[in-house]
Amino acid sequence: MTTTVDNLPLAPTRPASWFFSRSARQYSHALTFLLIAPLMLLLTGGFIYPIGRLVSLSIMAPGFTLQYYERIVTEPLYIEVLLRTLQTGAIVTVASLLLGYPVAFLMARSKGKTALIVSAAVFVPLWTSVLVRSYAWIVLLQRNGIANGLLIESGLISSPLKLIYTEGAVILAMTHVLMPFMILPIYNALRTIPAEYAQAARNLGAGTIGAFLSVTLPLSLPGIFAGCVMCFILAIGFYITPALVGGPGALMMATLIGQQTTVLLDWPFAAALATVLLTTTLFFVLVFRRALSVSKGMNSVN
Numbered sequence: 451m452t453t454t455v456d457n458l459p460l461a462p463t464r465p466a467s468w469f470f471s472r473s474a475r476q477y478s479h480a481l482t483f484l485l486i487a488p489l490m491l492l493l494t495g496g497f498i499y500p501i502g503r504l505v506s507l508s509i510m511a512p513g514f515t516l517q518y519y520e521r522i523v524t525e526p527l528y529i530e531v532l533l534r535t536l537q538t539g540a541i542v543t544v545a546s547l548l549l550g551y552p553v554a555f556l557m558a559r560s561k562g563k564t565a566l567i568v569s570a571a572v573f574v575p576l577w578t579s580v581l582v583r584s585y586a587w588i589v590l591l592q593r594n595g596i597a598n599g600l601l602i603e604s605g606l607i608s609s610p611l612k613l614i615y616t617e618g619a620v621i622l623a624m625t626h627v628l629m630p631f632m633i634l635p636i637y638n639a640l641r642t643i644p645a646e647y648a649q650a651a652r653n654l655g656a657g658t659i660g661a662f663l664s665v666t667l668p669l670s671l672p673g674i675f676a677g678c679v680m681c682f683i684l685a686i687g688f689y690i691t692p693a694l695v696g697g698p699g700a701l702m703m704a705t706l707i708g709q710q711t712t713v714l715l716d717w718p719f720a721a722a723l724a725t726v727l728l729t730t731t732l733f734f735v736l737v738f739r740r741a742l743s744v745s746k747g748m749n750s751v752n
Contacts, residue, residue, distance in 0.1 A: 501728070508721035518722035528706070532726065535703040538621060538692075539685035543632075545625045546681045547674065550632035554673075555666075557633070558640035576630040584694045587623040588614060591695070615697035623691045628684055632677035639673025640666070675742040682738075683731055703727045 508518055522528045557568050575583065590596050591613040598610040613619060643666060651661035689704035696702070703723060710720035 504721045504728075505725050507718055508725050518719045519726070521719065522722060522726060528723070531701055531703055531706050532730070534617075534701070535686050535727075536730070538617070538624070538700075538702060539682050541621050542624045542628060542685045543678050543681045545621065546629045546632040547678060549625070550629045550677070551636055551674075553629075554633045554636035554640055557637045558643075559645075572630050572633050575626070580627055580690050581694075583627055584623055584691045587619065587626070587691075587695050591619050591622075614695060615700075617696070617700040620692050620696040620700045620702075623695045624685055624688055627688075627691060628681045631680045631684060635676035635680070636670060636673040639670045639676075643669045672742065675738060679735065679738045682734060686731060687727065 509515060522532075553568065553572065557565060557572070560568060588595075592598075593610045593612070593614070595613070597613055598607075601607045602610065647665045647669070648661045651665045652658070656664060686702075687704055688702065689708060692700060692702045693705050693708070696705070704727075707720050707723050707727070710716045710723065
């Protein structure tokens with residue numbers, strides 16, 4: 451005996467409407483637009499429109515002109531400040547990586563009280579205001595500060611050194627401020643790597659360093675790239691710390707832009723400087739993304 455399902459009633463289907471599509475797994479175009487509309491309005495009003503106004507101010511004051519960009523290129527001071535900003539950002543990024551990777555590794559591998567102490571050492575400075583941390587470095591590095599006092603008492607020096615208002619002070623303070631932004635992405639990447647991978651490499655004959663270089667370090671590259679991107683972008687746009695602990699020899703682009711707007715009131719030229727800094731930042735973001743994609747491709751081949 452055979453049975454058929456031709457006469458069985460079909461389950462009722464929801465008709466397609468303006469808000470719902472026929473598939474239960476997706477929304478209609480109208481509802482999708484309504485869901486993302488608040489975010490698009492916020493993005494337009496808080497980012498796209500100000501950036502557009504900034505670029506237009508640099509080339510439309512009062513008519514179309516490129517004189518402010520020509521001034522940046524022709525006067526050596528501004529190119530020097532831009533290069534110094536990029537150099538400082540690169541040094542701070544490398545220093546944060548070298549100092550932050552061991553901390554992130556310890557956070558990922560430790561447990562109990564040790565993990566709590568290390569996490570507190572990372573998060574408490576992150577929760578502290580940048581202004582407070584910058585003033586703390588002024589107290590430490592000033593002429594009669596703690597650092598010079600310890601050096602004089604130990605007999606290493608006879609007179610106070612100039613530690614504050616130098617490029618080294620800027621790099622030191624910025625590294626301290628930005629290190630959590632390097633530690634956290636690396637920690638997140640290391641936490642996802644099973645400890646058995648390194649153990650398997652050691653069982654196959656690799657030493658501790660060899661297992662780290664062949665297994666742990668390549669698998670943590672996404673976290674390293676993410677931390678480097680964040681640290682570098684934040685470093686080249688830093689304003690408070692270089693303005694407080696840096697001197698004329700450590701002038702950076704953000705400080706220069708601030709001087710043009712608050713002291714000289716040259717808003718079109720400040721807009722041109724900001725546009726150059728923004729373009730440079732976007733260029734390095736694309737470079738980092740390209741480097742990360744190449745790294746992932748090499749890891750997949752290996």
